[in-house]
Amino acid sequence: MTEASQIIQLPSNESAIALAGDREENLQILSRHTGTKLVLRGYDLHIYGQGKAVERCAAVIGLLEPYWREAQNISQPEITTAFQALDTGQTEAYRHLQQNELARTRRGEVIRAKTRNQRQYVQAILTHDVTFCTGPAGTGKTFLAAVLAVQALLNDECDRLILTRPAVEAGEKLGFLPGDLQQKVNPFLRPLYDALFEFIDPEKIPDLMERGKIEIAPLAYMRGRTLNNAFVIVDEAQNTTPAQIKMVLTRLGFRSRMVVTGDITQTDLPSYQASGLVVATNILKSVEGLAFCELTSADVVRHPLVQKIVAAYELHEQKNQSSSK
Incomplete structure (x- = not known):
């Protein structure tokens, strides 16, 4: 094998930092995937190894x-997706993924689908009235849905944005939390607020809520309603009962869109209670007009350690399942 080298000149120090990643972790990932050695010297990235590598x-x-x-x-995930695109001859599709800007945050940051699965999820939301998405923490299930929902609201494609989730606790009871009912449920709705704050000035949200443009409420508040011309996000749906998920799905009105998200590996329901998300997926998977998307640990876009944590838990669960057979 012939040893080879190549130098890639980067335009600025900021570009070098972006490519190298925190503690040069991106360079380490590239090295592991290709068997090459990467050395960053100023604005020049030196690549050493076998010619094809x-x-x-x-x-x-x-x-x-x-x-x-x-x-x-x-x-x-962006690096992994780039390797997948190169190895499967789908580089043009990957470039299209890069160009498909969904939105910009209040700080001007570009929001786009970062993986192929995320892109399929976005397309499903845009082309279906009801979309189910399951996957582990950090895969962008709620965030991407919120991005599309906020854009729909700001572009007058819907009259209101409704964000809801069941008030099921991981280890604490509502009664132990201080305050009135709204203050008690706010901790459960905080992730939804966080997504909104990326795109809408926090000072404007109370006014939008007062005018009914944005509603953030526990799932129980949806009973008996018909949700017309609305973009509805049902978050943490793995913690719904079968009756609750049926209730909220049947609230869907005309000119409305609903996205149901959850992680079926993190159910906080009692052990004897079936997850409504799992039951609904099994019952409705053959119903025309509904979309079902699954994100995996490869789609985790939070801190790199989150992906490693998710992968470790998946391996542990696989071993437990094998030993119980």
């Missing part, structure tokens, strides 16, 4: 150029 590494870095050239942070 160097070419493969450089090709992936080239696919990632739209990110590092604009000094945008690059996550591990």
Whole structure:
């Protein structure tokens, strides 16, 4: 095998930092995937290794150029997706994924689907009235749905945005929390507020809520209603009972869209209680007009450690299932 090397010149220090990642973790990922050695010297990235390995590494870095050239942070899923695109001959589809801007945050950060599964999830929401999405923490289930919901509201594609989730606790009871009912349920709804704050000035949200443009409430508040011309997000649906998920699904009105998200591996229901999300998926999977998406640990876009934690738990559960057979 012939040893080879290549130098990629980066336009700025910010670009070098974006490509290298925190503690040069991105360079380590590229090295592990290709068997090359990467050394960053100033604005020059040196790649050493076997000829084809160097070419493969450089090709992936080239696919990632739209990110590092604009000094945008690059996550591990984006690198993994770039490798998948290169190895399966889908580089054009990957470039399209990069160009498909969903929105910009109040700080000007570009929001786009970062993996192929996330892109399929976004497309499902845009083309179906009801979309189910399951996956572990950090895969963007709620965030991407909130992005599309806020854009629909701001573009007058719907009259109101409704965010709801069951008030089921992981280890605490509502009665032990201080305050009135709204204050008691706010901790459960905080992730939904966090997503909204990325796109709407927090000072404007109370006014939008007062005018009924945005409603954030426990799932129980949905009973007996018909939700017309609304974008509805049902979060943490793994903690619904079968009766609750049926109730909220049948609230869907005309010109409305609903996204149901959850992680079926993190159910906080009693052990004897079946998860409504699991039951609904089994019952409705053959119903035309509904979309079902599954995100995996490969789609985790939070801190890199989150992906490792999720993968470790998945391996542990697989071992337990094997030993119980």
